Amino acid sequence: MNGSPTHGRRPALAHTAVLALLLLSVAAFAATPPLGAPAPTPAAVPATTADAGARIAALRGEIARHNELYFRRSAPEITDSTFDSLRRELAALEADFPALAAAAPPEAAPPGDDRNGDFPTARHRAPMLGIEKVYTEAELRHWHRLLLARLGRRDAALVVEPKIDGLAISVTFEHGRLVRAVTRGSGTEGDEITANVRTIPTLPTTLRSAGAHSPPPALIELRGELYISPAEFARLNLEREAAGEPPFAHPRNLAAGTAKLHDPAEVAARHLALVFYGWGAWEPTATQPASQQKFLEQANAWGLPTIPVTRLARSADELWAAVGEVARQRDQLPFPADGAVAKLDSVPLRRSLGETEQAPRWTVAYKFPPDRASTRLRAISIQIGRTGVLTPVAELVPVPLAGASIARATLHNRDTIARLDLRVGDTVTLERAGGVVPHITGVDLARRPAESAPYVFPDKCPACSTAVAQGPGEALVRCPNPICPAQVRQRLDHYTGRHGVRIQDLGPATITMLVDRGLVRDIPDLYRLRRGDLLALPGFGPTSADALLDAIERSRHARLWRAINGLGLPRVGTATAKKLGRHFTRLEQLANATYGELIPVVGTATARALVAHLAEPGNRATLTALAAIRSQP
Numbered sequence: 001m002n003g004s005p006t007h008g009r010r011p012a013l014a015h016t017a018v019l020a021l022l023l024l025s026v027a028a029f030a031a032t033p034p035l036g037a038p039a040p041t042p043a044a045v046p047a048t049t050a051d052a053g054a055r056i057a058a059l060r061g062e063i064a065r066h067n068e069l070y071f072r073r074s075a076p077e078i079t080d081s082t083f084d085s086l087r088r089e090l091a092a093l094e095a096d097f098p099a100l101a102a103a104a105p106p107e108a109a110p111p112g113d114d115r116n117g118d119f120p121t122a123r124h125r126a127p128m129l130g131i132e133k134v135y136t137e138a139e140l141r142h143w144h145r146l147l148l149a150r151l152g153r154r155d156a157a158l159v160v161e162p163k164i165d166g167l168a169i170s171v172t173f174e175h176g177r178l179v180r181a182v183t184r185g186s187g188t189e190g191d192e193i194t195a196n197v198r199t200i201p202t203l204p205t206t207l208r209s210a211g212a213h214s215p216p217p218a219l220i221e222l223r224g225e226l227y228i229s230p231a232e233f234a235r236l237n238l239e240r241e242a243a244g245e246p247p248f249a250h251p252r253n254l255a256a257g258t259a260k261l262h263d264p265a266e267v268a269a270r271h272l273a274l275v276f277y278g279w280g281a282w283e284p285t286a287t288q289p290a291s292q293q294k295f296l297e298q299a300n301a302w303g304l305p306t307i308p309v310t311r312l313a314r315s316a317d318e319l320w321a322a323v324g325e326v327a328r329q330r331d332q333l334p335f336p337a338d339g340a341v342a343k344l345d346s347v348p349l350r351r352s353l354g355e356t357e358q359a360p361r362w363t364v365a366y367k368f369p370p371d372r373a374s375t376r377l378r379a380i381s382i383q384i385g386r387t388g389v390l391t392p393v394a395e396l397v398p399v400p401l402a403g404a405s406i407a408r409a410t411l412h413n414r415d416t417i418a419r420l421d422l423r424v425g426d427t428v429t430l431e432r433a434g435g436v437v438p439h440i441t442g443v444d445l446a447r448r449p450a451e452s453a454p455y456v457f458p459d460k461c462p463a464c465s466t467a468v469a470q471g472p473g474e475a476l477v478r479c480p481n482p483i484c485p486a487q488v489r490q491r492l493d494h495y496t497g498r499h500g501v502r503i504q505d506l507g508p509a510t511i512t513m514l515v516d517r518g519l520v521r522d523i524p525d526l527y528r529l530r531r532g533d534l535l536a537l538p539g540f541g542p543t544s545a546d547a548l549l550d551a552i553e554r555s556r557h558a559r560l561w562r563a564i565n566g567l568g569l570p571r572v573g574t575a576t577a578k579k580l581g582r583h584f585t586r587l588e589q590l591a592n593a594t595y596g597e598l599i600p601v602v603g604t605a606t607a608r609a610l611v612a613h614l615a616e617p618g619n620r621a622t623l624t625a626l627a628a629i630r631s632q633p
Contacts, residue, residue, distance in 0.1 A: 049097060049100070052093055052096070052097045052100060053097075053100050055093060056090065056093050056094065056097070056100050056101075059086060059089060059090040059093070060090065062086060063083075063086050063087060063090060066083050066086070082441055084133065084135070084367065113185055113186045113187075114167065114183050114184060114185055114190065114191065114256065115183070115185045115186065115189075115190060115191050116191065116260060118191075118260065118262070118605070119191035119192055119193060119260070120191075120192050121182075121185065121189045121190060121191060121192065122180060122182045122189060122190065122192045123188060123189040124170055124182065124187070124188060124189065124190065124221065124280060124281075125172075125219075125221055125280060125281035126221060126280030126281040127187050127188055127280075128168060128170060128184045128185075128187050128190070128223065128280065129187060129355055129358060129359050129360060130187070130358050130359045131341070131359050131360070131363055131364065131365045132358075132359045132363075132364050132365070133339075133364070133365045133366075133367055134364055134365070134366050134367070135366070135367050135369070137320055140316075140319065140320060140323065140342075140364070140366050141316045141319075141320070143342075143364045144316045144319055144342075145316070147344075147353075147361075147362070150353055150361065151349060151352070151353070155314045155315060156314065156344060156345075156346070156349060157291075157312060157313075157314055157344070157345040157346065158312070158313045158314070158319060158322075158342045158343065158344060158345060159292040159293065159310050159311070159312060159342070159343055159344075159345045160310065160311040160312070160313055160319065160322035160323060160326060160340055160341070160342050161277060161307045161309070161310050161311075161326075161340065161341050161343070162307065162309060162326050162330065162333055162335070162337040162339075162340060162341070163337055163338055163339035163340055163341045163365050163366075163367075164225040164227055164275060164277075164335050164336070164337060165227070165251065165252045165335075165336040165337060165338040166225035166226050166227030166228075166251075166252055166255045166256075166335065166336070167183060167184075167225065167226040167227075167252070167255050167256040167259050168183065168184035168223070168224075168225060169181060169182070169183055169184070169193075169197065169223070169224055169225065169226050169259075169274065170182050170183075170184070170190070170221050170222070170223055170224075170280060171197065171203070171221070171222045171224065171274075171276075172219065172220070172221050172222075173207055173216060173217075173219070173220050173222065174218065174219050175215075175216065175218055175219075176206055176207040176209060176215065176216035176302075177205065177206055177207075178194075178198070178203070178204075178205045178206070179194075180192060180194050181193055181194045181196075181197035181198075183259065191260070193259050193260065195264045196258075196259055196260075196261065196264050196267045196272070197226070197259075197272075197274070198264070199264050199265075199267045199268035199272065200272055200273060200274050202273065202274065202305045203274055203304075203305065204302070204303045204304065207302040207303065207304070208301065208302050208303040216302065217282055217283055217284065217287050218283050218284065219281060219282070219283040220279055220281070220282050220283070221279060221280035221281045221282070222276045222278075222279055222280075222299070222304065223276065223277065223278040223279055223280055224274055224275050224276035224277060224278075224305075225274070225275055225277070225335075226255050226256075226258075226259050226272055226273070226274050227251065227252070227255045227272075227273055227274070227275070227335045227336060228251040228254045228255045228258065228270065228271070228272065228273070228336075229251075229271070229273055229334055229335060229336075230251065230335075230336060232270070232271045232273075233248065233251040233254060233336075236248060236254065236270065237437075239499065247410065247437055248437070249410070249412070249437050249439070250437065251336045252336065254270075255272060258270045258272050259272065262603040262604070262605045262606065263571075263575065263576050263579075263602060263603055263606060265575035265576060265578070265579060266573045266574075266575045266576050268575060269573060269574050269575040273305070273334075273335065274305055275305050275306060275307060275335060276299055276304050276305060276306050276307075277296075277306065277307050277341075278292075278295070279295065288347065289347065290346070290347050290348070291345045291346055291347060292343060292344075292345045292347075293310075293345060296310065308333070308334065309326065309329060309333065311325055311326065312345070313342070319342055322340070322342075323340040323342070323366050326340040327340065327368055330368070337368075338367060338368055339365050339366050339367040339368050340365070340366050340368075341363060341364070341365045341366075342363065342364055342365075342366070343362060343363035343364075344362040344363070349362065350362040370431045370432065371401055371402040371431070371432045372401075372429055372430065372431050372432075372441075373399045373400065373401040373406070373429075373430045373432075374399070374427060374428070374429055374430070374444070375396050375397045375398075375399035375406075375427070375428065375430060376396065376397045376425065376426070376427055376428070377394055377395070377396060377422060377423070377424055377425065377426045377427075377428050377440075378395045378396060378397055378424070379395040379424055380392050380393070380394060380395065380411065380417070380422070380424060380455055381393045381395055382458060382462050384461065384462070384463055384479060384484065384486035384487060384490070385487070385490055386487055386490035386491040386493075386494055386568055387478070387487070387568070388461075388478040388479040388480065388481070388482075388484065388487050389476050389477070389478050390458070390461070390462075390468060390476075390477045390478065390479065391410065391411075391412070391413070392410075392411040392412075392413070392414070392416070392417055392457070393408055393409070393410055393411060394408060394409045394410075394411055394422070394428070394440055395407070395408060396408060396409060396428075396430070399430065401430055401432050401438060402432040404432075406430060406432070406438050409430060409437075409438045409439060409440055410437065411440065412475075413475040413476055413477065414457045414470075414475070414477055415475050417455050417457065420440060420442070420443060421443065421454065422440065422443065422455055423443075423448065423452040423453060423454060423455055424452070424455065425448070425449040425451075425452050426443045426444070426447075426448055426449075426452065427443070427444040427447040427448070428440045428442065428443055428444070429441050429442040429443075429444070457477070461479035461481065461484055461486070462486075463479070463484050463485050463486035463487075464479065464481050464483075464484040464485060464486070466479050466480060466481040466484060467480075468480075482522075482618045482619075483521050483522070485515050485516065488515050488520070488521060488522065489508075489511055489512060489515050491522075491523060491568060492506075492511045492514075492515070492520065492523065492526070493508060493511055494566060494568050495523050495566035495567065495568070496511075496526075496555070496566070497566070499562075499565055499566065499574060500558075500562055500563070500565060500566025500567075501555035501558035501562050501563055501566050502555070502558065502562070503526075503548075503551045503552055503555045504551065505544075505547055505548045505551040506526075506548060506551065506552070510537070510548070513537050513538070514529075514537075517536075517537070519533050522622055522625075523566075523567070523622060523626060524622065524625040524626050524629055526552055527552060527553075527556060527629045529549065529552065531545050531546070531549060534548060534549070556629060556630055556632070557630075559581065560581040560584070560585070560586070560587065561574075561577045561578045561580065561581030561582075562577075562581075563587060563626065563630065564577040564580050564581055564587070564590065565577035565578075567622075567623070567626075569609075569610060569613060570606075570609040570610065570612075570613050571602075571605065571606040571609045571610070572602075572606065572610070576602055576606060579601055579602065580601060580602065583601045586627065586630075586631065587623065587626060587627035587630055587631075588624065588627035588628075588631070590623070591614065591620065591623040591624050591627055593610075594611075595607050595608065595611045598610055598611070
């Protein structure tokens with residue numbers, strides 16, 4: 001959300017000619033479809049009111065579900081453009097059938113509400129409203145004409161900024177000191193995540209002052225966006241892939257999920273970033289900046305991270321050209337950008353326009369169209385992670401998309417395949433917004449092979465034939481067999497990798513041989529290997545066998561946090577593993593730790609997850625056996 005409204009009354013117009021221009025302009029656009037929701041073609045309109053009612057009900061349910069996945073769980077199943085198209089279709093139908101719109105039941109949660117119930121909430125002094133969106137040049141020009149008509153002016157200075165694709169945040173400073181950070185939430189109140197935001201190194205806890213004549217205001221709510229940079233997103237996904245885990249799908253989802261972690265150390269390890277672009281409450285109001293440009297200058301003087309690229313525009317042509325410049329430079333920006341935001345530069349003019357219940361009238365976001373390509377689905381393969389999750393992957397005929405050749409795309413879970421009705425042989429649409437992980441967004445049914453059949457998700461693990469399981473309310477399907485060869489391989493790879501105890505002589509090929517021959521069925525089995533076991537493997541001689549055994553022996557004395565991190569415990573990343581390694585001097589202490597002992601170290605959510613994990617006999621046996629091995633002289 002770029003920008004927050006300020007409040008004020010609209011002044012009387014001074015000249016009759018200007019008033020006439022305003023009335024004529026408004027009349028000219030009175031019949032224009034709602035902004036961002038052009039009227040559908042006759043073929044798209046349901047034939048009867050009953051048909052429209054059924055479609056509206058279905059859309060409301062689908063939108064509510066994806067709203068929950070996107071804003072509260074940070075685990076969307078569809079792309080932003082697909083979600084936006086659902087909302088636009090609903091808006092168009094409700095415009096055509098106002099009686100059905102009026103009969104809509106109240107929403108369980110406001111659109112965009114990111115509160116998840118795991119954090120204390122705090123109210124915003126000034127509401128954090130949404131922002132209206134447009135998707136085409138024609139819609140952007142329409143917005144510009146309507147803006148000038150409302151202002152009664154022939155032109156007005158606009159600032160055009162990149163639209164950051166992150167999590168909206170409000171950070172309050174009192175007398176120059178950071179006191180609170182709150183997510184947008186419902187727009188009225190959000191989740192307080194101050195401890196997590198304080199981990200951001202570029203965010204000062206005290207604003208720089210230009211001296212006694214220019215101190216920071218008594219109170220200011222700074223509005224901005226939390227994000228994960230493209231470089232950090234790529235780094236974290238490389239780590240995920242190395243650990244046999246599915247990659248994060250989108251930097252926005254990762255940023256939102258990171259902001260809601262309960263361990264600030266883990267937040268710091270993911271290098272969350274922040275940029276400011278506006279403000280809410282500002283006290284005293286007399287010290288507010290007169291323009292957006294003045295605000296950015298002041299924020300920079302305070303030492304705050306702000307938008308690095310802005311453009312000025314007065315005419316519609318200049319506005320469209322500025323949006324194009326932002327689009328061309330988006331790959332060079334330090335944050336993921338999914339559009340450009342135009343806002344009135346003048347704060348007094350903003351006050352004259354005010355806002356609706358949903359959004360300010362003085363700003364709009366143009367959403368960049370995602371990169372798309374069409375290709376054929378050759379197969380659907382199943383990956384099995386170290387926790388047993390079965391992740392379907394689309395195997396594609398390679399196609400160029402956003403500067404890369406795409407041959408595979410994650411399908412996330414069984415529900416994604418069912419929702420898209422994906423079938424092997426289908427011609428599919430790929431979307432890669434902002435150069436992130438590609439998604440399949442649709443199927444060309446006109447090109448579907450006649451012999452195609454619905455994909456049947458395996459009911460048994462492809463690696464060990466154990467019946468798969470799915471928890472209540474979960475989208476993920478798991479293999480519950482802890483000694484499943486695929487899981488064991490992934491766990492060993494994670495434990496021995498660079499984020500674990502680092503056994504450099506033990507590569508994936510050797511791990512596969514050890515598991516397939518039954519020599520290693522769990523992590524402690526590594527330390528029970530004998531020279532003869534290795535000599536029986538292809539490619540091993542006395543020298544290489546001795547070298548690997550020596551490397552395994554050295555790993556027995558690896559730092560405790562490395563062993564903890566390598567075990568892949570639930571909700572335990574590198575930062576949390578280091579905290580546990582500092583608190584517990586031996587692995588057996590962690591194995592026997594109670595919920596009450598863990599809470600001061602890792603917080604309630606992680607403590608609960610660890611206790612539940614160790615309650616499983618197999619998990620406890622692994623940890624106890626490894627503890628005994630590490631304690632040997």
